[in-house]
Amino acid sequence: MKSIFNLVCLVIVILASHYAIANQNEFKINAEIIDYDPSKKIISLDGAISMTSDDFQISGTTATISMNEEVISIEGNPARINLENPEKIFGEAKQIKYTPAKEISLVGEAVLRTKDGELKSKKILYQLGGSN
Numbered sequence: 001m002k003s004i005f006n007l008v009c010l011v012i013v014i015l016a017s018h019y020a021i022a023n024q025n026e027f028k029i030n031a032e033i034i035d036y037d038p039s040k041k042i043i044s045l046d047g048a049i050s051m052t053s054d055d056f057q058i059s060g061t062t063a064t065i066s067m068n069e070e071v072i073s074i075e076g077n078p079a080r081i082n083l084e085n086p087e088k089i090f091g092e093a094k095q096i097k098y099t100p101a102k103e104i105s106l107v108g109e110a111v112l113r114t115k116d117g118e119l120k121s122k123k124i125l126y127q128l129g130g131s132n
Contacts, residue, residue: 029043078108090111094108
């Protein structure tokens with residue numbers, strides 16, 4: 001049983017390293033439960049989730065990371081995201097979907113703050129304007 005746990009931990013580290021290399025920065029995941037489905041290349045997280053990299057911090061209670069689609073989906077009460085690059089953005093909502101090269105979607109009591117001001121709505125879709 002211990003060897004299976006060690007193998008799962010090794011797979012998670014390899015996947016996180018792959019994601020970080022693809023995005024050229026360090027990527028850390030903390031959660032109470034981490035489940036990886038290698039056939040779908042999806043990591044499922046549950047309980048007190050924290051994800052950090054050089055460019056962002058994300059927190060919530062449940063999440064999925066799709067390696068194929070390069071999408072992070074997280075839920076919480078609220079879930080939160082702090083971006084540093086390509087621009088400084090803070091968001092919180094019941095559900096957040098983050099596609100690093102494209103957009104942030106916030107659903108349910110959504111709040112989005114940028115250097116230009118603050119938005120509040122049931123749903124906010126924000127296109128990222130970086131050079132990616």
